[in-house]
Amino acid sequence: MKQLAPNWEFVLDNVMGGVSSGCIAEEIVGGRNAIVLRGTVSLENNGGFIQMAFDLHEGGTDVDVSAWDGIEIDAYGDGGTYDVRLRTAQLSRPWQSFRADFVSEPHWQKVKIPFSSLVSHRVDAAFDPTCLRRIGVLAIGRERDACIAVSNFGFYSAN
Structure with missing residues (x-):
């Protein structure tokens, strides 16, 4: 596993008029x-x-993660479903992403998200691991209180 040391930032839906907190x-x-x-x-x-969310490089430059098979996260949640969203140089609009979801457990669990399982959202492209820029973890799509902890965030290889 290639361990990352993300510089996380908080983003919420007020960027589009929402009132989540x-x-x-x-x-x-x-x-x-x-x-x-x-x-x-x-x-x-x-x-x-x-x-x-976090940028893989300050300034949002591309990172080639093609040597890896996916993302590995240690997560401790509230039983709810959370999204992982990746942004690459392929995307030009803020609503475009490559995504997968997972159900959090109320204990530490290792979550592996293979790049091959990512679904493109509002873009006609397949995920290109040679130009990854940003990764986010979201509570999205339904009204709820959300709480998820993340530790040991990185990339894994199946080999």
Whole structure:
């Protein structure tokens, strides 16, 4: 596994008029240092998400991750479904992404998301691992309180 040290930032739907609320914080969860995304997702005013995300390089330049097979995350959640979204140089609009979802468990679990399982959203392209720029973890699409902790974020190889 290639371990990353993400510089997480908090993003919410107010960029498009939404009224969701939340924050990210460094906390100890289940005995581990983690970054925690916590908040309330609201569908009002065309909203519907809270997100923690990071650029792989400052300035958003491309990173070639084609030597790896996917993303590996240690997650501790609330039982809800969360999205992982990747952005590459292929994408020109903020609503475009490559995505997969997973169900969080109320204990530490290793989540592996193969690049081959990513679904393109609002773009007619297949995920290109040679030009990855940004990764996000989101609570999206339905009203709820959300809380997910992430630790040990990186890329894995099946070999």
